[in-house]
Amino acid sequence: MKGQHAEGRRPVVLGISGSERAGGNTDLALAHAGALVELRDAEFRTVALRDHRISPCSPCGDCNYRADPCALPDAMPQIVEEMKRADGIIYATPVHGFGLAHLMQIFIERAGVGFLRFERPLANKVGGIIVTGRRYSEASVHNQLVDNLLLNRMILVGSGFPALLRSTSREPALTDTEGLEAVERMVHRMLDMILLLRRHEDVTGEAVLPLDDRNERVVRERTH
Template sequence: MKVIGINGSSRKDGNTAIIIGKVFEELNKEDIETELIQLVDYEIQPCQGCFACKGRGNCVFAKDGFAEIFSRMAEADGIILGSPVYSADVSAKMKAFLERGGVVVATNPGLLRHKVGASVAAVRRGGGMTTVDTMNHFMLNKEMIVVGSTYWNIVYGKNIGDVLSDDEGMANMHNLGGNMAWLIKRLDDEQK
């Protein structure tokens, strides 16, 4: 069992990576393997709208990092999408990634069906709900099972590490990880 975390932040190892890491801690306690992919390490071009991905299961353009990341995502049991809020919604790289992924799955139905997903946002003030909503809509529209927690999956902080001071937000990340582990294990038991 494996969960991929996709960090849409422009700051490597920043607040978004920290909160994904908190979710990972709970998954790792349950012997679920985790991998963090930071989009800052990749060039992600926007979708070309060519629909050449139909029947191929991935984007035909492989000069940037999208096809590699999407392949790993399609193989995973669970996916965490994480984004900071820079301007009231997901980051530009996350938006480009979701748009391309959305077209690939729309033209190849079922690629992400029944995968367990969760969205998290690192936010200074506003836009957290819109950001989580954008990522959740991607997952719901792709037949994924979205996991929730005791409150919204938003943690507050501006400078790197500030999120660690949001006790309620960090507790929510731990709870989210526990819920995700529980569901992944139940689905795995069903398939045996």
């Protein structure tokens, strides 16, 4: 299956970096994943959250009641459109203070509450996660992002060990051999799944996993 896809329909994988540090281990790991994607004749795009103005959620309090995306003026609409255009999305983030780096935390909050909850536009896209850290809490951060992918009805492929990369060096360097192997398996499994989903849709004309409850709030309102 590797390297095979419908002509004129190159798979697109979007990497989202939640690191404040340009050129750090998170960026290096995402670049490594991107190189693997391109070796499969797919397209890799990157969004570095640090390069965009993303407002934290405001105290307006109407998130559970309004029917339209958030109106706060920042870069979120453009980033969400990039996510919609991708076939697969890789979240890459470092561990900060034993938890999710604040850029990624603000991003997933604003994206989920402000934009993605209305129609679940990421449903059936293939998701991947890369977490970089020094020694602790990588698994906890990974689990939080897994929950976010599942919330958005994305497809998380099994690829052996999670792509957790550790380094205690002061200088950025990808020295975790097992972590890099996990990244490689994850990338190939993501692309294999993207191609499988496309092949099914090309043959049948239907999505593999059709959804009839894009907005669970609307479903709840209809049933009460």
